[in-house]
Amino acid sequence: MRSRLAPLWPPIVVGVIIVSLWEGVVRAFDIKEFLLPKPTSIMAAVGDQWVPLRTAGWQTGRTAVAGLLIGVVTGALLALVISRFGWLRGSVTPLAVALNATPIIALAPIFNAWFGITDFRSNTAVVIVVVFFPVFINTGKGLDEVEPNQIELMRSLAASDTTVLRMVRIPNALPFFLTSLRLAAPLSVIAAIVAEYFGGPQNRLGPFITQNASFSRYANAWAAIVVASAIGLALFALSALVEKVSMPWKQGDPSRA
Amino acid sequence: MGEPAIVASGVTKTFNHGTDNAVTALTDIDLSVEPGEFVSLIGPSGCGKSTMLRIFGDLISPTAGSVEVFGKSAAQARLDRDYGMAFQKAGLFDWRRVRANIELPLELAGWSKDKRARRSSEMLSLVKLPDFGNHYPWQLSGGMQQRVAIARALSFEPKLLLMDEPFGALDEMTREHMQLELLRIYRQLGTTVVFVTHSIPEAAFLSDRVVVLSPRPGRIHSIIGVDLGRRDENTRESEGFFRKTTQIREALRSVEAMP
Numbered sequence: 419m420r421s422r423l424a425p426l427w428p429p430i431v432v433g434v435i436i437v438s439l440w441e442g443v444v445r446a447f448d449i450k451e452f453l454l455p456k457p458t459s460i461m462a463a464v465g466d467q468w469v470p471l472r473t474a475g476w477q478t479g480r481t482a483v484a485g486l487l488i489g490v491v492t493g494a495l496l497a498l499v500i501s502r503f504g505w506l507r508g509s510v511t512p513l514a515v516a517l518n519a520t521p522i523i524a525l526a527p528i529f530n531a532w533f534g535i536t537d538f539r540s541n542t543a544v545v546i547v548v549v550f551f552p553v554f555i556n557t558g559k560g561l562d563e564v565e566p567n568q569i570e571l572m573r574s575l576a577a578s579d580t581t582v583l584r585m586v587r588i589p590n591a592l593p594f595f596l597t598s599l600r601l602a603a604p605l606s607v608i609a610a611i612v613a614e615y616f617g618g619p620q621n622r623l624g625p626f627i628t629q630n631a632s633f634s635r636y637a638n639a640w641a642a643i644v645v646a647s648a649i650g651l652a653l654f655a656l657s658a659l660v661e662k663v664s665m666p667w668k669q670g671d672p673s674r675a
Numbered sequence: 676m677g678e679p680a681i682v683a684s685g686v687t688k689t690f691n692h693g694t695d696n697a698v699t700a701l702t703d704i705d706l707s708v709e710p711g712e713f714v715s716l717i718g719p720s721g722c723g724k725s726t727m728l729r730i731f732g733d734l735i736s737p738t739a740g741s742v743e744v745f746g747k748s749a750a751q752a753r754l755d756r757d758y759g760m761a762f763q764k765a766g767l768f769d770w771r772r773v774r775a776n777i778e779l780p781l782e783l784a785g786w787s788k789d790k791r792a793r794r795s796s797e798m799l800s801l802v803k804l805p806d807f808g809n810h811y812p813w814q815l816s817g818g819m820q821q822r823v824a825i826a827r828a829l830s831f832e833p834k835l836l837l838m839d840e841p842f843g844a845l846d847e848m849t850r851e852h853m854q855l856e857l858l859r860i861y862r863q864l865g866t867t868v869v870f871v872t873h874s875i876p877e878a879a880f881l882s883d884r885v886v887v888l889s890p891r892p893g894r895i896h897s898i899i900g901v902d903l904g905r906r907d908e909n910t911r912e913s914e915g916f917f918r919k920t921t922q923i924r925e926a927l928r929s930v931e932a933m934p
Contacts, residue, residue: 589768
């Protein structure tokens, strides 16, 4: 147990040092709270604003998780379909890569028009689209990038394409998929909050940040950022856990420290 | 002796046939391999030896000519699972334990779990890795991984073993050791082997016959019979072995020197 938790200590120590320095610098140089509040003021604001923050965090978290799940599932499924039907690859994959290069967040006002500015679906749609692409592209890569010898071996054993997909391509894609999940999890929280800046129901972290900032209550805005980080971190930790549990063969593999 | 293991007649392979960048990899290959024979294909890079192996295994279809394997078309032989294959890269599946890797062909052939387990245990002792069944491939050295790959290729007792430079990535000592192991297993199971290599001593040590190929386009230059009896470590230092490696080397030199 001790050895498993050991890697957690260095980041915790560094984190504590940074937060202490932050506190010390703000105090020593008498930096104004509206520029950079002290960590102690931010934590006080978290306590002070706990009831609205909890509601906002819950709502934003729900948007992020719903968008994450839908985006991950559709991304992985579409990658599977395309891998199975090779002729689709040439047309769909370059298109997806091109779409991925467009700033997806720019779609937020469009989704507001489609689903209604106060409808939760507008924000969820942004999260889905943001999450979809990394999952789709990475999973597709994992399904395609199989050692040619392994495919030859399967063919020499008279395995059908479906069998190759099931026994070789999907397990081969699993690490790629899980890496994309680890990328997508925190991304979903970012996407949800940015989408909320453009509109949607008001009891969310996005509006909470913009409103408090416009009234110069910066400690409150920072408190919402702390809550958002906590949600992002929790989703990241969850996806890292899924990664560990679903690939037992990677346990202790020195090639992936 | 019954029907030959392989009969290739007039086999020609042109990649990108009918286009401007057509490349002829093989022309007019006639070769017959007897059951239980160990035949090596040797030649400079680009001579089409790997292509030839893949045509025998129905992984590539020839542009002209035909291949019969135990009296059937190569395609039928593949569907009948007559082939075991091993490559330079062991190509084990990371996510399967060693035992499950060896059992893969058996799974595809629909063997029961008990039968698979029994066979993989036999194969593990055959390749002298009895205690490594529950390891993952990354926990094994390159030579051990290659032994697992050979165990996988032979687990279902295929009639024909096709090997594409299986020891090419191993260090010299491991390689010589693996050659002895392969011969031991080959003798024990009585399979037919077609073995691609570009090592002259390897070809001489392992084979009943060595097929020397010339490049651009690939064709059979000569076939050298190697009659050294039962091989062991002393064979490598015998005069007969020296004579054979010299003969193969000279054939390869004349191949390289050809315009």
